Amino acid sequence: xxxxxxxxxxxxxxxxxxxxxxxxxxxxxxxxxxxxxxxxxxxxxxxxxxxxxxxxxxxxxxxxxxxxxxxxxxxxxxxxxxxxxxxxxxxxxxxxxxxxxxxxxxxxxxxxxxxxxxxxxxxxxxxxxxxxxxxxxxxxxxxxxxxxxxxxxxxxxxxxxxxxxxxxxxxxxxxxxxxxxxxxxxxxxxxxxxxxxxxxxxxxxxxxxxxxxxxxxxxxxxxxxxxxxxxxxxxxxxxxxxxxxxxxxxxxxx
Amino acid sequence: xxxxxxxxxxxxxxxxxxxxxxxxxxxxxxxxxxxxxxxxxxxxxxxxxxxxxxxxxxxxxxxxxxxxxxxxxxxxxxxxxxxxxxxxxxxxxxxxxxxxxxxxxxxxxxxxxxxxxxxxxxxxxxxxxxxxxxxxxxxxxxxxxxxxxxxxxxxxxxxxxxxxxxxxxxxxxxxxxxxxxxxxxxxxxxxxxxxxxxxxxxxxxxxxxxxxxxxxxxxxxxxxxxxxxxxxxxxxxxxxxxxxxxxxxxxxxxxxxxxxxxxxxxxxxxxxxxxxxxxxxxxxxxxxxxxxxxxxxxxxxxxxxxxxxxxxxxxxxxxxxxxxxxxxxxxxxxxxxxx
Numbered sequence: 056x057x058x059x060x061x062x063x064x065x066x067x068x069x070x071x072x073x074x075x076x077x078x079x080x081x082x083x084x085x086x087x088x089x090x091x092x093x094x095x096x097x098x099x100x101x102x103x104x105x106x107x108x109x110x111x112x113x114x115x116x117x118x119x120x121x122x123x124x125x126x127x128x129x130x131x132x133x134x135x136x137x138x139x140x141x142x143x144x145x146x147x148x149x150x151x152x153x154x155x156x157x158x159x160x161x162x163x164x165x166x167x168x169x170x171x172x173x174x175x176x177x178x179x180x181x182x183x184x185x186x187x188x189x190x191x192x193x194x195x196x197x198x199x200x201x202x203x204x205x206x207x208x209x210x211x212x213x214x215x216x217x218x219x220x221x222x223x224x225x226x227x228x229x230x231x232x233x234x235x236x237x238x239x240x241x242x243x244x245x246x247x248x249x250x251x252x253x254x255x256x257x258x259x260x261x262x263x264x265x266x267x268x269x270x271x272x273x274x275x276x277x278x279x280x281x282x283x284x285x286x287x288x289x290x291x292x293x294x295x296x297x298x299x300x301x302x303x304x305x306x307x308x309x
Numbered sequence: 310x311x312x313x314x315x316x317x318x319x320x321x322x323x324x325x326x327x328x329x330x331x332x333x334x335x336x337x338x339x340x341x342x343x344x345x346x347x348x349x350x351x352x353x354x355x356x357x358x359x360x361x362x363x364x365x366x367x368x369x370x371x372x373x374x375x376x377x378x379x380x381x382x383x384x385x386x387x388x389x390x391x392x393x394x395x396x397x398x399x400x401x402x403x404x405x406x407x408x409x410x411x412x413x414x415x416x417x418x419x420x421x422x423x424x425x426x427x428x429x430x431x432x433x434x435x436x437x438x439x440x441x442x443x444x445x446x447x448x449x450x451x452x453x454x455x456x457x458x459x460x461x462x463x464x465x466x467x468x469x470x471x472x473x474x475x476x477x478x479x480x481x482x483x484x485x486x487x488x489x490x491x492x493x494x495x496x497x498x499x500x501x502x503x504x505x506x507x508x509x510x511x512x513x514x515x516x517x518x519x520x521x522x523x524x525x526x527x528x529x530x531x532x533x534x535x536x537x538x539x540x541x542x543x544x545x546x547x548x549x550x551x552x553x554x555x556x557x558x559x560x561x562x563x564x565x566x567x568x569x570x571x572x573x574x575x576x577x578x579x580x581x582x583x584x585x586x587x588x589x590x591x592x593x594x595x596x597x598x599x600x601x602x603x604x605x606x607x608x609x610x611x612x613x614x615x616x617x618x619x620x621x622x623x624x625x626x627x628x629x630x631x632x633x634x635x636x637x638x639x640x641x642x643x644x645x646x647x648x
Binding site for chain 2: 063066069070073074077080081082141142143145146147148149150151152153302305306307308
């Protein structure tokens with residue numbers, strides 16, 4: 056019995072990896088992924104940072120949080136509707152694995168994508184702007200945790216049963232953009248109006264930005280462990296929300 | 310494949326509502342191990358909904374599905390390992406090569422490494438795709454994608470294979486190849502659940518068929534038994550030439566015993582309860598009107614006739630009124646109405 060459970064777990068982990076690798080091969084270079092996941096965060100950052108006096112290290116910390124957030128949360132809303140349209144999603148749903156494994160595999164795709172994309176501002180900061188990273192351990196763990204949490208965040212949107220990328224991107228953008236303004240990315244937490252701060256603490260992006268501040272600038276407003284715990288909790292909650300929405304779709308027949 | 314009494318699928322009281330719409334209405338049926346089971350029905354009858362419930366893609370509102378002894382609601386995992394699914398759309402990854410598509414699916418079903426390579430090669434050769442193994446599926450024809458999607462569905466040697474409309478839109482060569490493959494898989498022991506509109510396909514392939522209409526099973530039996538149950542649906546088919554080369558028409562419907570008159574290409578089909586009584590009348594009619602009989606045959610009910618009788622559908626050929634002896638040609642292509 057125990058061997059059966061262990062084998063099942065190993066099988067599911069292998070399937071998670073299999074799905075992630077397949078999606079990387081199939082979707083990373085598709086136009087919607089490049090547009091929403093790669094170009095948009097950079098355009099947004101430059102449009103808000105031009106003509107503002109900002110230290111290079113501060114720019115890198117913000118850009119890391121921004122790219123992680125946008126790139127990771129774009130993967131699910133691009134990939135799942137495309138898979139639904141091609142009918143390949145049914146292949147995955149009918150395969151011998153749990154819904155959690157399927158969605159975890161999908162969340163890894165977004166997480167890997169975000170880590171790869173965030174390497175661009177990091178390398179530019181390190182090699183060109185000569186920014187020194189204050190805590191490399193926090194940086195690595197922070198990028199992994201933030202990418203995973205935001206990828207799961209995107210999956211929750213992608214669980215809306217539609218075959219159209221636009222039908223998911225529109226509501227997801229309407230939620231993602233305001234989060235940028237209340238999460239300390241464009242307006243740092245310590246400069247934020249007092250009444251806005253409680254709102255900021257609701258957003259998981261606040262904790263990702265704070266982690267990047269700890270990692271790059273060596274200081275943040277929230278305890279590092281609290282940041283990590285909130286991101287881990289967010290990843291679990293968003294994944295469970297995605298599972299629940301998939302089960303609901305299966306029940307209602309969308 | 311010889312059938313045995315053990316059941317591959319047991320469906321009891323299966324029901325599906327979409328909101329207030331009742332799509333599948335408390336259906337019951339069984340599929341035996343080693344059987345090719347056809348699931349026929351007009352559009353919107355509940356075929357695809359039923360198949361999606363059987364393949365775990367949709368949760369029933371009510372009822373129970375047992376596949377190979379496992380209750381699908383409680384224990385879907387072992388069932389999923391034993392089933393393959395070929396949906397109506399060829400759901401291959403177009404950005405991947407044929408080989409990568411097969412490797413991905415084999416890993417998904419945990420086929421061991423050594424076996425998946427051997428199996429993939431064997432399938433690609435069987436399906437005539439070995440030479441194209443490194444070509445992306447986006448460059449494949451519809452028939453090639455279909456073959457690849459079937460290969461993906463059987464790479465793990467499923468005991469039970471669901472096929473949803475496997476042949477529409479394919480060229481004759483691909484259709485023949487796929488039907489041959491279904492027979493071969495069945496001969497090797499795979500139970501086949503075939504959802505199709507193609508009645509002749511079901512007639513050729515299926516050990517038993519179920520006809521679903523308005524969400525209910527209207528009939529379930531072997532094709533031949535179903536045909537026998539509808540012996541009243543018989544016909545005389547005649548092809549004629551008139552001396553002037555003009556198309557003969559008109560008075561067939563006035564012949565006693567003709568219930569429905571249908572034009573099918575260059576032939577006329579006269580539906581009757583008693584073909585033997587009608588035959589001499591047809592010959593007399595032709596002689597009287599100076600028509601030369603090119604061919605003349607009597608036909609028993611086809612599975613399509615049975616299907617149309619049960620579902621009251623209108624497909625196939627031109628409708629012609631028989632009352633009053635008039636003959637009428639429908640507009641916009643063939644159509645048929647059974648009275």
